[in-house]
Amino acid sequence: xxxxxxxxxxxxxxxxxxxxxxxxxxxxxxxxxxxxxxxxxxxxxxxxxxxxxxxxxxxxxxxxxxxxxxxxxxxxxxxxxxxxxxxxxxxxxxxxxxxxxxxxxxxxxxxxxxxxxxxxxxxxxxxxxxxxxxxxxxxxxxxxxxxxxxxxxxxxxxxxxxxxxxxxxxxxxxxxxxxxxxxxxxxxxxxxxxxxxxxxxxxxxxxxxxxxxxxxxxxxxxxxxxxxxxxxxxxxxxxxxxx
Ligand code: NAP
Numbered sequence: 001x002x003x004x005x006x007x008x009x010x011x012x013x014x015x016x017x018x019x020x021x022x023x024x025x026x027x028x029x030x031x032x033x034x035x036x037x038x039x040x041x042x043x044x045x046x047x048x049x050x051x052x053x054x055x056x057x058x059x060x061x062x063x064x065x066x067x068x069x070x071x072x073x074x075x076x077x078x079x080x081x082x083x084x085x086x087x088x089x090x091x092x093x094x095x096x097x098x099x100x101x102x103x104x105x106x107x108x109x110x111x112x113x114x115x116x117x118x119x120x121x122x123x124x125x126x127x128x129x130x131x132x133x134x135x136x137x138x139x140x141x142x143x144x145x146x147x148x149x150x151x152x153x154x155x156x157x158x159x160x161x162x163x164x165x166x167x168x169x170x171x172x173x174x175x176x177x178x179x180x181x182x183x184x185x186x187x188x189x190x191x192x193x194x195x196x197x198x199x200x201x202x203x204x205x206x207x208x209x210x211x212x213x214x215x216x217x218x219x220x221x222x223x224x225x226x227x228x229x230x231x232x233x234x235x236x237x238x239x240x241x242x243x
Contacts, residue, residue, distance in 0.1 A: 007080050008223065009033045009072075011061055011122060012090025014041035016201035017141065019048075020216035021087055021223070026054035028224060030085065033076065035061035035122075037068070037090075063090050063118025073125040082132035085223045088119045088173075089141045093203055097165040108165035115169035120176055135188045135229075139222045140177050142193035142234065146170025149242035174234055174243060181232030190231035194219045197237045 007030070013022040014036040022032045026049055034049075034056055036042035042058035049056040061072045076083055092114045096107035123138065130136035145167045150156040161167070177193040184191065198208040199215030208215075218237050234241045 006030045006084040007033065007076075007082065008085035008087065009035055009059070009061075009076065009083055009126065010087040010089055011035040011063065011119075012037075013087075014038065014045045016203060017196055017199055017212050017215045017219070018087070018089035019045055020212040021089060021219050022056065023049060023052070023054065024213075024216050024220045025085070025087075025223060026056055028220070030224075031080075032056045034058040035072065035090070037062035037065075061090075061122070063114050063122060066121060069118075069121050069125045073129065076126075076129055080129075083126055083129035083136065084133040085137045085139070086123065086126050086130060087139045087141070087219060087223055088122060089139075089219070090118070091115045091141060091169075091203070093163070093166050097163045099162040100164045103164045108168070111165040111169045112172065115166070116172040116176070119173060123176070123180070130189050131187070133188070135227070136190075137223050137225060137229070138180070138189065138191035139219050140173050140191065140193045141219060142173050142177070142195050143167075143170040144195045144236050144241055146172075146174050146193075146195075147234070147241055147243060177234065178232055178243075184231070190225070190229045192222050192231065193234040193241075194222050195234070195236035195241055 008025050010022045012018040013034040026032045034045045046056045046058045059072045062068045094107040096104035150158040174193050180191045196215040197210045199210045200206045200208040
């Protein structure tokens with residue numbers, strides 16, 4: 001096993017923003033563990049990094065499968081003994097999501113299960129490993145669409161984006177950030193919600209203003225943030241975001 005200073009787990013790192021976060025962290029000297037639900041896609045992502053001279057390994061991790069989450073934590077414990085960075089990146093949208101009057105409740109349940117409950121489960125499983133780090137960082141990939149304030153502001157560009165399932169899942173994720181940051185006060189673990197911006201990926205149907213490389217920058221900055229790091233914040237590329 002390659003010895004480097006820090007060890008990071010990035011969930012959903014086989015494509016999109018997560019793949020870029022993994023690459024940029026590896027470029028920064030972090031040993032990256034690619035979390036992916038499909039082992040073949042995970043293997044491909046590791047090979048892609050290896051071909052660029054960047055060491056990485058993969059772990060099978062499905063946010064909707066508690067057994068895979070427990071097994072991933074156990075494997076990281078056995079092979080590394082700790083985790084310094086957890087990037088909760090994996091997330092979904094759903095074609096049957098929409099405004100509150102029309103969205104399919106089943107779609108909302110699927111989205112909440114992955115984006116909120118699954119992320120909570122991964123975080124709980126990794127916390128014992130993060131507690132072994134001298135200064136652990138948790139980055140939750142949120143969205144400005146999860147801001148209650150912006151959803152209610154007619155002047156906001158997000159005002160008309162009424163996706164009750166997705167937006168609520170990111171608001172719930174933000175609640176995890178706030179409560180966990182409070183719970184971890186006095187420890188060396190910090191946790192923040194980071195909105196990457198509007199990024200061209202499969203999730204957005206390749207609309208958006210930013211490349212995945214650009215979208216990964218702020219999450220990576222918060223993953224590598226140094227001493228006296230803020231905790232319990234909600235930020236986007238233009239600055240702090242209202243909750
Ligand atoms: P993406 O290209 O669709 O990638 C999503 C990743 O999450 C994929 O690796 C996917 O794996 C994985 N994933 C989905 N469900 C999973 C599950 N149950 N278990 C494990 N992995 C799962 O999306 P993206 O745009 O990069 O989004 C990454 C994160 O940024 C998401 O949390 C998203 O909400 C957030 N975000 C994105 C934007 C944007 O403009 N793109 C804006 C704000 C926030 P598979 O390949 O197996 O499906």
